[in-house]
Amino acid sequence: MNDPGLDEPAQQAAEDVEENVYEADREKAEAEEQDFLDPSRWWFASTASPLLAGTFGPIANAFSVCALVEKWRVYIPPGGDEGHGSKVEDPRWLVAVNSISLIFALVANMALLLNMTRRLSFAIAQPITILGWFLSSFMLIALVAVASTSVFRIQPITEHALSQAFYYGILAAGLYFIIASLMVLTVWGAYRGHYPKEFRLTASQRTLMLQTISFVFYLLVGALVFSKVEGWNFLDAVYWADFTLLTVGVGGEFVPKTHTGRTLLYFYAIGGVVSLGLVIGSIRSLVLERGKEKMSARFMEMKRRRVLASVDDEKRTIKLGLWEKIEFSETGLSEAQRREQEFNVMRRIQTKSERKRRYTALAMSSTAAFLLWFLGALVFMHSEKPQGWSFFLSLYFSYTSLLTIGYGDYSPTSNSGKAFFVFWSLLAVPTLTILISNMGDTVIKAFRDLTIWVGSLTVLPGEHGVSGTLKSGIQQLKMGKIYRDDSSSEKKLTERGTAEQTLQDRLAEHVEGDELAEAEEAGEHGNKLDRDVHFYHYILAKEVRKVMRNVDASPPKQYSYQEWNYYLRLIGQDENDASAHRKPMVHHERKPQGGPDLGTADEGERNAWSWLGVRSPLMGNKSEAEWLLQRLSATLEREMHMMRKSRAKREPPPISMDDLRDSEGRSGSDLEQDLKKDFGAAEIRRRSTRDV
Template sequence: MNDPGLDEPAGAAAQDVNDTVHDEDEQAEQEEREYLDPSYVAQYIDITLRTFGPIANGFSICALVEKWRVYIPPGSDEGHGSKITDPKWLIAVNSVSLVFALSANISLLLNMSRRLTFEIAQPITIIGFYLAGFLLMALVGVASSSVFRIQPMEEHALSQAYYYAIIAAGIYFIIASLMAFTAFGAWKGHYARDFRLTASQRTLMLQTIAFMVYLLIGALIFSYVEGWMFLDAVFWANFTLLTIGFGGEFVPKTHTGRSLLIPYAIGGLVTVGLVIGSIRSLILEHGKQKMAARFMEVKRQKVLKSIDGDTQTIRISLWEKVEFSSKGLTEAQRREQEFHIMRRVQTLSERKRRYTALALSTTAAMLLWFLGALVFMYSEKPQGFSYFVALYYAYVSLLTIGYGDYVVESNAGKAFMVFWSLLAVPTLTILISNMGDTVIKAFKDFTIWLGSLTVLPDEEGLSAALKVGWTRIKSGKIGEEEKEKASSAGSTENRTEDRLAAYIEEEELGKATEADSHGDYLERDIRFYHFVLAKEVRKLMKDVESSAAKQYEYHEWQYYLRLIGQDENDPSHHRQPKANTPHKHDDGEAPDIGSADDGKKHAWSWLGIRSPLMGNQSEPQWLLQRLAMKLESEMRRMSSSDEKVRKAKPPISMAELRKRKGSGKVSEETQTRTLQEDVEATALSQRAVKSG
C-alpha cells in the first residue's frame, strides 16, 4: 500500500542529494585533470616563445636600419668607422625577412585575442619564423664570405647591424622549432590544441612589446638629439633603462637630451618594473604551484611504494621510517595517522621544490655570467679583455652597478650586450625570488632567533628561545610526537564540539532562538547549521586572502569536513589503506590508497590523489569552495516547497550541543546523521512500502 504524497518528496530529496554528490564528483575529477595535466610545460614554452618574438622583431629592425659594413680610418676603431652602402639585394632580403617575422608575431597576437584559431595561427607563426630565420641566416652566411667583405680586412669590419641579424636569426629558429614541437604534441593529443592564456601571460607579452617599442623609439629620438648612430643609441637606451649606467662616451651632453632623459628614464623604470612584476606573477606564482604539484605527486607515489606490510611501517624519507598500522586505532585515529604522514610528505616535497628551484635558477644565472664573460672576452680582444676582466665586467653589469671603468666598444660586444642584459632581467628576478624563499628566509629566521638570545630577548625568556631553535633543527621528524598526535583523536573531537558550541552564545542567532521559543526545534537546528556555514565561509575568505598559505591542523580539518557532511569517524566515505599488503603488488605498482579511479563512489584517503592536501588549490581555497557549495545546496533545499525535503535533519544539532555544553559532556561522540543518510533511509523505506 502506498502512502499518497510520500514517494515524490523522498524521490526529490534523493535527487537533490544525488545532484550534489554528482557536482562534487565532477569538481574532484576536474581538479584531478588539472593537477595531472602535463600541458603546463608546453604552456610555459609557448608563452616564453611568444615573449621573445617581439624582442627578435626589434633586433630585426636593428639589422635593417643600418649598414652592415664599416670602413675603419687610420687611428680609429670599428665602433667609429664610416658606413659603407649595402647592396640592394641585402636590403630586399632583409626586409622580406622582417615582413615574415612580423606576420608570425601578428598571428600570435590574433590567436591570443581569439580572433584567429590555433589551427590557423600556429602554422602561420611557425612558417613565418622559420622563413625569417633562414633568410637572415643566408644573409649572415653571405656577409661573412669574401663575396661581401672588402679587402684589406684590417681596414674594414662588420657593423652592429650584422650581429643583430645573427641574434635575431637564432631566436627565430629556436622559436619556430619549439613551437613546432608543441604543435606536434597538440596534434598527438598530449596537449590542448588551444592554450588559454591567463591575464598574467597576456600582460607579460604586451609589456614586452611595450618595452621594446619604448626602447627603440627612445633610441631614435636621442640619436637625433645627441648626434649618435641609431644602434649606439640603442646600446645607450638599454643600459639606461636597466639602470646599469656605464657612462663614458654615450651620455646626454645637450640641454635637450638631459631634459628628455628625466621623463624617459622614469618611464623606463616603470616599464621594466611592470615586466619584472609580470615575470614574478607568471613564473614564480603559477609556475611554483605547478612545480610543487609535480614534486608532491612524485613524493607521494614513492612513499606509497615503501609501505611494508610485514613490519607495519612506511618510509617517509631516506632517514625517516615510521609506524603505519591501523591495529587498535579507531577510524578517526587511523585517518589522523594518514593525515600526519601526508602532511610530512607535503613538507618534504615543498622543501625539495624550493631548493631545486634555487639550484636551477642559480645554475642559469651562473651560466649567464660565465658564458657572457666568455663572449665579451673574445669580442673585446682589441681592448685586451682577459677572462677575469670579462667576468668582472659581466658581474658589475648583472648587478646593475655599472662603474664604467670597462665598457664594451666593439660592434659585436655592443649588440651582444643588449641581448645578454635583456636575458638577465628574468634570470635574476627568478633567482632573487627563489633566494627569498630559501636562503634569505633562513637567514632572516636565524637573525630573529639570534636576537632573541642577545639584544632582543624573547618574551618567554632565554630557555624558550633555545627550545624554539632546537625544535627548528629537528623539525619535521615523525616519531613519538606523531604517535601522540594519532592517539589524541578524542581531543580533536572535543575541539570540534567546543568550536560548534561556541556559536550558541553568538548574538546573531535571533532566528534560531525565535524558532526555539516556538518549539520548532528542527527549524532551530537548521538555522543554526546555516549560520555556522555562513560564519565559517567568512573566516575562510580571510584565510584565502592571506599572503601566506595557511595550513590547518587535523582537528580543524575534522571540524570543516563534518560541516560539509563527511564525518572522519564514519568509514563509509573513506578508502582503507592496504598497509597489510606486501611491499608491491604483482604488477610492481604501489598499493592503491585513494587514487581517483573510484568511478562515482565519493571515497578518498588522506594519502590519495583526491586528498585535500593534494592538487593545485590551497587548503583555504579547497575548504571555501566546498563550504560554499554546501551552503548553496542548503539554500536550494530550504527554498523547496516540499516540507519533508526542506526539513531534513542537518548534521549539526544545536540542542545536543547546548545539552552537552551544560552537562560537561562535550567529548561524547556525536550521534547525528547527515542529510544524505536521512534521504537514503527515507527512499529505502518507500521502496519497501511499494514492494509490500
C-alpha cells in the first residue's frame, strides 16, 4: 500500500518533470528552427562581420607596423631604382602620428578580442573598437594625403620615391576603415534587437582568428630574423617571408645565400606551411559549417515560397521549376495520401534548392577569384611600368602566383608592387580555399562520379556487372544524377557501427533487452497495457540504435516517406491524424521580437506542421537522421518519466504488439517486418528457456 502522505507529492513532481521535458524539447526545437530561418544578412552582421574584423584586424596591425618601422621616402641613386634607394629621414610629426595610430589600432583590436572572450562587455568594447579603428584609419589617411603632396616629396621627384612603408600605410588605413564599418553594422543590428548583444562565434571561428594572429606574428618574426641574417631591409624580408610561406616562390634577388639563412629556412618554411595549412583548414570548415547552412536555408525557403505560390487549383498542378510541372491536388485524397504528396514535393524542392546553392556558391567564388586575378594584374601592370610589364604579362604573373607555381621568371621590384603583393597573396588564401571547396562539391564531384561510372563499364565492373551498371546509370541520369556505387561505404559504416559501439548505443541496447523482457513478463500475466508499453519502449530503443548508425553517413541518409510515416508514428505524430497537421503557408509571420512565427499557433495546434511548411523536418539545419535521433531519444526519455504515472492516467502507446500481429499477411514496411522477425526470434528463445 502506498503512503498517502508521500505518493501525491511524488506523483506531482513526476508530472512536473515530464512537463518540463516537453517544454524544453519544444523550446530547443523552436530555437533551432528560428536559427535556420534567420535571414542571411543578419547572420552576416552578427557573426561574419566580427569574424572578418577579428581575422583582418591583426593583418592591418601588421601593415601598421610595416608602415612605422621604415622611412617613407627614398633617394634613387643614378642608374638605380626605387627598390634599392637610400632612406631619407621622416619628419618627427609623421613618426608621432604613425605611432599614435598604431596604438589606437592595437587597443581597438584588444578590446574586440576581450569582448569575444567575455572579458569585456559589448557596450564598453564596441565603442572602443570602432572609435579606435576609425581614428587609426583617418590618421593614416591624413598622413598618406600629406605624403603625396609636393610639400613632403623631395625635388626633383625623378630622383626620389615613396618607400614600401608608405604603401603599407595605405593598405592599413583601408583595412581599418572596412573592419570598423563592419563593426558598426554589427552594433546597429544588435541594438535593433535582431540578435543578442554578444558574439555567437563557434570554437572553429575563434580558432581561425587565433591561427591568423599566430601566422602573421610568425611571418613578421621570421622576416626580422632573416633581415638580420641576410642583410635585407625589413620590408624586403617581409615580402620574402610572404612568398616563401605561401609557397609561391617568385624568386628574384631575395633568396637565402648564407649558410645560417639556408639552415634556418629548413625549420622556418615547414613551420609556416603547417600554420598556413591550419588556417586553410579552418577557413574551409567555416565555409562548410555556417555559410553553407545559411545559404541552404535561404535557397530552400525561397524555393518553397515560389513552389507554393505556383499552385493552380483549377488545373490541379504545382510548378517545381521552369520546365517541371506535376499534378498536385488535395481533392479525393486521404490524409496520408495528401501528406505523402506534400513530402514528395518537398523532397524535390530540397534537391533543386541544394543543387542551385552549390552552383551559385561556385559562381560567386569563381567570380571572386577572377576579380582577384584580373584586378591584381591591373595593379601589377601599373606598379611595374619601369619593367615594361604589359597587361598580358601581368596576367601571366598573377596566374602563376595564385596557383603557387612560381616560375620566378618575373617578380615585382617596385615598392608599391612588393607591398601590394603581400596583401594580394594573403587575400588569395581564403578566396582560393573557398573556390576549391565549392569545386569539390560540384565539378570535381561530378567528374569523380563520372570516372567511377565509366570505370564500372570498362576496366572495373561493379558487383552488378556491366549491363546492370549501365541500366542503373541510365536510370540515374534520367533522374538528374550520376551513378555511384555506395555499397562499400555503407558496408564500412555498418562494420564501424558494429565494431565500435558508442556509450549511447550500449545503453540503448541495454534498455532494449530489459524492456523486451518486461513486455514478455507482462504478457504472461495478462497485463495488456503494461505489455504494450514495454514493447513500445523496446521498439524505441531499437530504432534509436538503428538511426544512430545513419547520423554520420556520407552522403547524409534520406528516408523514404514510408520510413518517415513509421518513425513519426513512433514519436506520436500519426500521418493519418488530420488534426495534427496544417496547410502549408507561403509566408511565415514574425513574432514581435523579430523571430519567425514557426507556424504553430494559427490553427490552435501548438505542434501542427506541414511537409511544405517551415517546420518540416526537411527544412532544418539538422540531417534527417539527426532530427529523428533527437525526437526518438526525447520520446524514450519522456516515456521513462511517464512510468511514474498511475496506470489510470496512462494512455495506450502509439505502437502495440497487436498492431504488429495484425500486420501479418500484409506487406507492411521493411522496418515492421524486421521488428516481427526480431520479436519472433526473442519469443522462440524465451519459450525454449522456459521449457528447459
